[in-house]
Amino acid sequence: MQIHRSFKPPSSVGCALTIGNFDGVHRGHQAMLALLINEARHRGVPSCVLTFEPHPRDHFARRAGRLGEAPARIATLRDKLGELQRCGIDHVVVARFDEHFAAMSAQAFIDKVLVAGLRARYVLVGDDFSFGQRRLGNYAMLDAAAADRPAHERFDVARMMSYEVHGLRVSSSAVRQALAEGDMASSQALLGRPYSISGHVLHGRKLGRELGFRTMNLAFRHPRPAASGIFVVRVWGLSDAPVQGVASLGVRPTVEDSGRVLLEVHALDWPAALGSEAAYGRCLRVELLHKLHDELKYADLHALREGIARDTAEAVAWFSRQTAV
DSSP states (O other), X not given: OEEESSOOOSSTTOEEEEESOOTTOOHHHHHHHHHHHHHHXXXXXXXXXXXXXXXXXXXXXXXXXXXXXXXXXXXXXXXXXXXXXXXXXXXXXXXXXXXXXXXXXXXXXXXXXXXXXXXXXXXXXXXXXXXXXXXXXXXXXXXXXXXXSOGGXXXXXXXXXXXXXXXXXXXXXXXXXXXXXXXXXXXHHHHTSOOEEEEEOBOOOOHHHHHTOOOEEXXXXXXXXXXXXXXXXXXXXXXXXXXXXXXXXEOOTTTOOSOOOEEEEXXXXXXXXXXXXXXXXXXXXXXXEEEEEOOOOOSSHHHHHHHHHHHHHHHHHHHHHHHHO
16 A cells, blocks of 8 residues: 555546545445445556545644544554555545645635546545535535546546444444443444554653553554543564553553653563563554553552552453453
């Protein structure tokens, strides 16, 4: 999969394109991407996703000074791109959503981005798709504009309706709600996989070692993750097999007040072959399987140590129950 940061044609023959934020790449997104790939193959053009960073609602919330109105983030850009690649997409254009982009009219978006920029030959959108300044463009306008282009610029437009699981509409909002409630089973049903976060292991203060619980720190590069708290986890990337663990996702209120979001993972059975330092720099994928509780602010490090010990024991018991089933 090729990643682009500018509106240049991904191919001389054009592309089959879909547009959206794709936060989480949930089962509805996956169904849309499968349809896009099928159309691309049928037309002999590559598949392409146009997505945005930051999320447009992040941009408008910052501009208004109301950061709390921005949606919590399900996935980092790394994880979103990873899921798009696993779905089989050929090209991804990551557009910077800024004041210039926000001020672009719907017609200019069609002219400059879809036609001149990406040479779209087929555009697939969702049932609630809107675009352009003040979101004045919609599916009907896009469909009419496509038909009015000169023959060499014409493109087909299709719309995919909502995707449902057990009668419930699958959406990024539904995934965010499930994660906020700590309902990992529902989030897995909506995503089609366990919710996970990936990243490189960073050096930290080594406080976990002092407390008797070695941890691996992964940064979540967004101030508002959709999930937070203490979780039973499964870690991929330390050895050939996944490693069981317990993790904290949040701002570490007992030891830090910077607001930085970290995923701190403690492996229940540290792979001996790694030694004490070999995890640093590794790219891990951490599946959040079960939420134990919200983040807590402990009175002191002694209380924190006791809390981690309880969480570790609960994680061991949870894995034992799964094995017994």
